[in-house]
Amino acid sequence: MATKxxxxxxxxxxxxxxxxxxxxDILAKKIVTQLIEDIKDEIVNKENSVKLTGFGTLRLVRRNERLAMSPRTQEVIAVPAKKAITFKPYQSTKKELNPGAVSKKW
Structure with a gap:
């Protein structure tokens, strides 16, 4: 059972x-707010990836229009193209999440 x-x-x-x-408190709030706004601006408005050293990369991806089936009605529907943000953690972040895991390098 999954935990909340x-x-x-x-x-x-x-x-x-x-x-x-x-x-x-005011300065700390300004720093956090500005950092979030700058990251959002780079990804959303400038369409740049954001690399956070030691953590991972946030990247804008474009999803093409596709056909999908409604599970309720079994009807085929068109899912419109859209933009999404993906996150790829650095290897060091993955190791911290799963310290005993064996890395797969081909």
Whole structure:
């Protein structure tokens, strides 16, 4: 049985930044907000990938229009093309997630 996933909010990140650096609440909030806005701007508006060293890469991908079947009605429907954001973790991040796992390198 899967456990309920916990989410960390931006206000929790602000609190952690404030506690670890001694910054004021206002400055910590500005830093977190600006960082999120800059990442979003790079991906959404400039269509650039964002590499976060030691963590992973956020990338904009384009999904083509495709046909799919409605599971309820069995009707074939057209799913329109869309943009999505993908995340690919760095190898170091994967190792931290799964410390005992064996890496597959071909």
């Amino acid at each position: 996933q916990k989410f960390t909010t931006s206000s929790e990140l602000v609190k952690r930044l404030r506690e670890e650096t001694g910054l004021s």
